[in-house]
Every structure is written in structure tokens, then in C-alpha cells.
Amino acid sequence: MISARMRRRTAALAVLVLLSLALSGCWDRVELADLDLVSGVAFDAVPNGGFRITASIVLPQNLTGAGGAGGAGGGGGGPAEAVVSATGATIGEAIAALGQGLPGHIFWGHTRVILIGEGLARRGVQPVLDFFLRSPETRLATDLLVVRGEAGPLLQLSPPFRVPGTDVLYEHLRRQREPRAFIYEVAQSIRTASGATLIPEVHVGPPAPGGSPGGGGSGGATAPPTLVFCGTGVLQRGRLTGWLNETQMRGAMWLLGTTRRATVELNSPRGTVTVAVDKVHIHRRAVRLAGGVPAVRIRIAAEGMVGEVDRGKVPLQDPQYLIQLSNILAASIRGEADAALAAARSEDVDFLQFGRLVAADQPALWNPVHSTWRQIFPTLRVVITVLAHVRYVGNLVRLS
């Protein structure tokens, strides 16, 4: 006769066996070898309102001897990534077309950069955001970049040092830190009071002078074109409305309070000095002026160290000179901030998020003005105070 204890053990064993069936992943089981890992993807507009998708697919078998991207070969192990492209009336259709040319299942979970061509950005990035936000595979902290011109060809470049283009883009963004735009942040901006945001810009530049051939493995004698990061695109409700140059972009970072460190070149009367600003405190606040008018006050406190003396004989041992240099630094930051503010006003786009600031700090003021914010924004009073200190000269006072 079977004892109660034995019955319990048998039941427990049966449950464990049944549970082990679930470990296989059921219907969703996908072998790792059957995944086509997308490391970077570019979206472009096609004339009939459709989309062209260009995806950079990792070739794991070649990763140990990574060569150039674009299927151009190079390196002992062949190309590290293959670039494929397809078009469709919708993103889903384009992806389905893309999948037909691939051996496995397209997996978006390792996508590190998403490039959007200028044409599509001007038409609106919502379809791209919608696709990635909806898909559970994608990481929402994936970088978005806007490309002047077509985005797809950029993935097919073979940059120097035999690394895939997506790695170059991602590492640049990771090191530079700001400006950086993640999928969820751009999507968020569409629903904010101002509806605007900045998105890093990249474009293809001419080959570096004296550069050596890249990793394309093509064997050609010409140096590969370079990737140029400068400026940002301005998105209003998900549509590209304009560009900021590098000065305006830096000014916008100061005014948005996102600058953490900066390298500023200062032209003083005695020479040119580069200051590394590494302590930054930015305080943004919306205030109420007499008559119930909103205004914005921004206080920028920056502290830095002389990083390099480029030209001239600068008296760094003179305390008065460092004070003078501090004033020049403050003026430089102020100039960049003014340039960004002027660009925002001229384009009539509140990418500096002043509307959001007023809504947060002065909700009673915001409620009556939010519907007419676009009329108020160009004439909004913005008080910028910059306090800058060049405190250290580094480990060297003077070389010559």
C-alpha cells in the first residue's frame, strides 16, 4: 500500500516534471543562432509616403576578427556587420520585406542607434517612435539621431579603425553624453507643454586629410569619409523644423541645464587659452512678475581649470589675469546662451522647455496662458546670470 508520504512525493515530482515543460519557452522558443541581431537601423522617407529601412545586422561568427561594416569585408574574420535595406508603405511592411532577405528572426533588443533621415524627420518621427515604444523587444533608452540628407547610406560607411559604423556612433554618444536623445525622451517631448526637443545631428563629412584607408577591405587607396557630429535638429511635435549650429547647441545645453562639463576656447588679450569646465551648477526657475506675467530666471555657475595655452604668453601666475579670464569665460557662456535663445525665438520653437518650466513652477500662471504660449514665448522675459571661475591653472604655470 502506498503511504501518504509517498503520494505527496509522487505528486511533487509530477509537478516538477510538468513545470520543466514550461522551461523550454513554449511557442516562443527561438534559438540564439536563429536571431538576426540589429545593432543599428536607419529610417528614410520614400516619395510615395512610405519608408525605407536600412538595418545593420551583427554577424556573430565574424566578431572575433571584426572587419568593416557594409559587407565590404576586411579583417581576418570578414565583416562584423551586414547592411540590408527594404522599403514598404508602412514600417511594418518594410520590416517584413527586410525579413524576407534574412535567414532568421529580426531581433531589435540590441539596437543601439536609430538614425532618421532628414526627409522623414521633416515628415514626422511618430511612426518610428510608435513602432519602438510598442515593441517589447526594444530598449527605450536607445539613442536617436537625425541625419542631414539620407540616413541609410551612413550605416554602409566603413569608418577608420575597422569598427562598425554603429559602434562609432554609439561610442561617440556615450562619451559625449549631451546632447543625447533617447526614444522615450523624444516621445515624451511630443506630450509636453512646449512640444519641442533637440536631437543630435550627424552627417557624412569629407575624408580626413591624410587619413588612411578604412576597414572596408575594398583595397582602395582613398581614405574613407568621416562621420561629423555637430549641432542638433530641432523637433516640434515630432517634426524636424530646423537646425542649431554648434554654438547654439552648446548654448541650448547651458539653458536647459544639461551641461555637465565643457571645453571652452577663450581668446584673451594676451593669448588663447582653453578652459576645461568641470563643475557646473545650473538653476532654472520660472517666476511671476508684477502684473501676473511669467518670466524665466537661469543661473549658470561654472568652474574650470586651464587645460591648455594655445597661443601667446599668458600670465597665469597673475591673480588678476585669472579673474579677467573668468570674466571672458562668463561672457563666452553668455554668448552661447544668447545665441540659443535667439534661435528659439526666431524659429518660434520652445526647445528650451520654458513652457514646461512655467507649468511646473507657476501652475497658476500656466493654466491661463498655455493655449497662447506660442504667442507669449517670443517675448518671454528671460534673465540669464552667469558666474564663471577659472580657479586652477593645472600642473604647469608657464612653459616658455
Add this chain to the structure above:
Amino acid sequence: MSPHAASGPEATDPSALTPLQIGVSTMAMIGVTAVAGLPTLLTAYAGQEGWISALIAVPAGLVPLVLLYDLDRRQPGLTLVQHARRALGPIGGLLLSLPLLMLLSSTTPLGAHQQADIVGMEALRRTPTVVVVGLFLLVPLYAARQGREVLARLTTLSVAVAIGALLLIGATSLRSVRGENLQPVFALGWVPLLQGAAPAAAWYAETAVLGLLLPFRATERRAAWAAAAAGLVIVGLQVSLVTAWDLSIFGPLADQMVFALFQVTRVSNLAEFLTHMDSILIIAWVAGEMARMGLWLYCLCLAFSQWLGLRDYRPLTLPVAAAVAIGACTWFQNASQFNAWVMRVWPFWGLALGIGSPLLVWLAVVLRGTGAGRRQARPAAGSARAACAGPGRT
């Protein structure tokens, strides 16, 4: 001797619940689905102040606990269904227990449906819903049949895993948090706050179901109820914190994100090296749901067995689990229907039944005066212990 005396042979009863087990059971029964489902609802109603709504709803969960405490003071050791039968007799008791049974019968498949939705959408998209639900019910079914001791141990383990996973996800998503997304505070007025608090209150009022667990306490009454209240407050704080976290990351997008906690895992990373934290959350979620479903299944079977006057609840576990699986698979046709039900019907349904079920029983007991003179009365046939006898004790 009362089966729930603090001393004597019953004090060593391994199936009696310690304060820690009562606390974690409360957290599992309410917290697992609340943390997953409430943040989106709270932000949909109360915007950036949703986290405040999560806190102001907590008293709604304390009301059933206070009523249950007074019922236990009047007639110790009886479950809510037994209180009803004692107050109004077999027929009246049947009617009086109906709200509790309705709460249990609706919330158990609702929770199973929600977990199938989450797992089906986030992880197992091609697996049929019935398979997901079936797999999720296996362990709870086994645990519910084994009784309170197994359930309590499973819950203690699962809640620890779930809290650990939450802390890990919180820590790894810290870089994405923007405090300004929570501003302005107290700018919307009371109406949105109260609208947001309504679904949270309905969730918290599920403490009424503890009327089927608290009588089996191993310690004195005050410690057991304090543990349940502490569990509820921790759930409230958890929901509030997760909502604030979600809001501070997604800002105005938060009310559009389905299962917000899962979306937080999509921005979290550890030193840009360990990035796919969603699998950690799925592990925690599955562990928490196993415990939660086991407790709800146990309470549902126990309530039905006592309602029908059965001596043992265990024969009901398999058919009830099957009914729960069928309900979970067929109740809602799509996610939007489920969301609409949770937003528009659940606040009234959950709150009315959660507070109404102990309130009606308490009123009956007070009006019939069945407490004072019978404080030492033994539970009748079909009592808590009789119906809950575990294996080997029937």
C-alpha cells in the same frame, strides 16, 4: 480549546500564520497586481500627482481590517463566511456571504487574466493564453491544496524575491529619473486626486479577503492585525513609489505606458553593461504571482466550502482552478476591454464589495447581538479549522 489560542497545543500548529507571514501574505495578495496595474491608472486620472493618490487611498484598505478586527474580538476564530452563518443562520448566511464570494470569484480570474496579459505581451507572445494561464495555475493549485503552511512559506520566499527585484530595477534606472517630471505638486486640485484614488482604494479594499486568513493567526489578535495593516501600508508605499518612479522617468508619457513597471526595465541599465533587466522583473513577477494566485485560490475554495457547509475545501481546488482558468481566458476579448473594465467598473465594484462584504457581516453581528454572549463559543461544524484541515489532519 479555540484553535487560535496563543498558547497551548495550537500555538505549535505549523499551519497557523505568524505576523510575518500575515504581513507578506497581505503584500502578495494586494501588492503584486497593484504594483503592475495601478501606476498607469493613477497617472491617467491624477497626472503627475498619481503617486499622492496611491497614498490617500490607503485608509480604504484599513476599513475592512478594522471591521474584521471587531468581528474577531466579538467572535474569535471565525472566518467572514462563518461569521455570516453564525449571525443569520444557514440561509441568511448564504446571502450575507455573497458579496465576499463575488469579490473572490471576480478578482481571482481578473488577476489571472492580468498576469496572462503581462506575460503574453512582454515575454510569451506566441504562446496561447490558455497555456500561460494553465502553467501559472499549476503551482498555486498545488500550494492551495497543501494548505496554509505551504502557502505561507511560498509567499515569504516570493515576496523577498519580488522586493529584491524591485530594488534592483529601481537602482539601475536611477539615472533616468527626472525630478521635475513630478512638478507641480498639488496643482490639480482634489478632484483628480480622488478620481485616481478610487481604483487604488478598490485594490486596497481587497483586505476584506483577509477575513479568511486572519482567524488562523498564531499570535494574539493585535499583533496579527498590526502585521496585516503594516503589509497594506507597505503596499501603498510601494505603489506610490513605483508610480512616482514611472512618472519621473516617463513624465507626460507615463499615463500612456501599459504596465509601467515593465517599461521602466526598458530604460534601466547597470553601467551600460547589464541592460536587459526585463527578465529579472519577469522572474520576480512570476514568483509573486504564484504566491498571490495560491492565496486567492485558497481563499476562494475555503469560502465556497464554508458557504456550502463542506468539511474540507480541498476537493474544490481543482474545479475552482479550472473555472478560474476559463474565466481568465474568456472574460475579456482584448486588452482595451480589460483596461476599460478596470478603469470604469472596477473602482465601484471592488470598493463596494471590498468594504461592503465585511460591513454587512459586521452590521448583522452587531444588530443580532451575537458577539458578547458567545465570545467563547466553539465554531460550528464546517468551521474554519474543520474546512481547512490540511493533509493528514482530515
